[in-house]
Amino acid sequence: HNTGQSCGLVDADSDAPEAWDRTTGSRSGVIGVIDSGIDVAHPDLAANIWRNPGEIAGNGVDDDANGYVDDVNGWDFSSNDNTPNDGNGHGTHVAGTIGAVGNDARGVAGVNWQVSLLPLKFLGTDGSGTTSGAIAAINYATALRTRGVNIVATNNSWGGGSFSTALQTAIQNHANAGILFVAAAGNDAANNDTTASYPANYPIANIISVAALDRYDPLASFSNFGATKVHVGAPGVAIFSTTPNNAYASYSGTSMAAPHVAGVAGLLAAANSQATAAELRAAILGSAVPIASLAGKAPTGGRL
Ligand code: CA
Ligand code: CA
Numbered sequence: 001h002n003t004g005q006s007c008g009l010v011d012a013d014s015d016a017p018e019a020w021d022r023t024t025g026s027r028s029g030v031i032g033v034i035d036s037g038i039d040v041a042h043p044d045l046a047a048n049i050w051r052n053p054g055e056i057a058g059n060g061v062d063d064d065a066n067g068y069v070d071d072v073n074g075w076d077f078s079s080n081d082n083t084p085n086d087g088n089g090h091g092t093h094v095a096g097t098i099g100a101v102g103n104d105a106r107g108v109a110g111v112n113w114q115v116s117l118l119p120l121k122f123l124g125t126d127g128s129g130t131t132s133g134a135i136a137a138i139n140y141a142t143a144l145r146t147r148g149v150n151i152v153a154t155n156n157s158w159g160g161g162s163f164s165t166a167l168q169t170a171i172q173n174h175a176n177a178g179i180l181f182v183a184a185a186g187n188d189a190a191n192n193d194t195t196a197s198y199p200a201n202y203p204i205a206n207i208i209s210v211a212a213l214d215r216y217d218p219l220a221s222f223s224n225f226g227a228t229k230v231h232v233g234a235p236g237v238a239i240f241s242t243t244p245n246n247a248y249a250s251y252s253g254t255s256m257a258a259p260h261v262a263g264v265a266g267l268l269a270a271a272n273s274q275a276t277a278a279e280l281r282a283a284i285l286g287s288a289v290p291i292a293s294l295a296g297k298a299p300t301g302g303r304l
Pocket of ligand 2: 055056057058059060061062063069070071
């Protein structure tokens with residue numbers, strides 16, 4: 001909500017307060033955070049962490065028969081256990097932007113004041129992970145959706161590696177199941193139309209590739225762009241959000257821009273429970289506000 005604080009440009013923002021007049025989100029909508037985990041005990045997040053309705057905690061049994069024992073709050077695919085806590089901070093920060101509890105006189109409010117955040121950890125404490133871990137995380141969410149859990153979107157603030165047929169297949173299956181795949185465009189100040197950045201660049205219709213904007217509206221100096229391959233810009237510089245152990249910090253990156261978009265997908269789904277992923281995506285891209293710094297650098301040419 002840009003009121004010109006910190007010398008920003010008034011109204012260079014995503015109009016969140018205006019959206020909150022319509023809805024502040026719903027815990028019936030699940031957003032998967034494919035990242036370094038989430039501090040599920042953070043007081044500004046705990047009430048919005050997804051809980052697996054089919055799993056009995058701590059009984060050593062895979063009650064819902066999804067292949068994961070006691071996966072009450074998602075899974076850690078990096079160390080293959082049921083505690084997807086965050087040793088890095090990145091995933092907790094992303095989670096807070098999507099859905100830190102709102103109107104609780106504490107810390108920050110997420111784009112969604114209430115939502116269900118599903119921790120899908122595949123990045124370790126050093127912030128790195130494997131393609132196979134990412135695929136397992138994506139497939140976990142796809143399987144839940146197929147089972148009837150209302151997973152609206154996954155946020156994918158990660159990238160790197162070369163083209164992977166297996167990863168592309170996993171994202172295509174995600175799309176087929178009706179889940180949006182929101183991806184960070186990358187932080188190389190590169191043109192994604194000429195230098196592919198994965199996973200953002202896979203040619204799959206459920207992907208939204210997100211560039212980072214600053215408080216003055218221009219594209220962030222580090223942000224990737226792409227007239228056809230990057231879809232929309234969102235705030236991504238000096239974003240204040242949750243970090244582990246009841247803390248908060250300001251981070252910058254397209255990693256911080258993507259969760260604004262994933263969060264808006266959650267708000268839209270809360271207000272339009274019958275909307276398909278394609279309809280949510282069309283609404284997000286169709287309502288982008290054209291800004292000069294994105295003209296010719298993203299198909300919408302616009303800000304979330
Ligand atoms: Ca299970
Ligand atoms: Ca169990």
